[in-house]
Amino acid sequence: HVQLVESGGGLVQPGGSLRLSCAASEYTYRTNCMGWFRQAPGKEREGVAYIYTGSGSAYYADSVKGRFTISEDNAKKTVYLQMDSLKPEDTGMYYCAAELGGDAQWCLTGTIPEPQFGYWGQGTQVTVS
DSSP, X not given: OOOEEEEOOEEEOTTOOEEEEEEESOOOTXXXXXXXXXXXXXXXXXXXXXXXXXXXXXXXXXXXXXXXXXXXXXXXXXXXXXEOSOOGGGXXXXXXXXXXXXXXXXXXXXXXXXXXXXXXXXXXXXXXX
């Protein structure tokens, strides 16, 4: 059982930056795809960035490409989401999620179905205003 705890959200002005952290209770070779999702009020949850652990490779949604960077620190069992040039439309609850045992292509093309992420954190609020 993997427990995920997000932190780092807050209120920031447009153009500003935030770094979100997701600490995992375990981080094994089976934790293959770690993802950051967000949900704005009245909208569906969307995946914004995924990383295939240990590979250094990542997927980004078009809406955040060039502004957000996902990274991992294996020793700290932590995944980060660096968010720069923030816009009001980036506002929402951000969730970290983990998928176990999948393959790289699924993760890195962004085609992995959301239900495949079996473990979720409680979320951290990001407000850009």
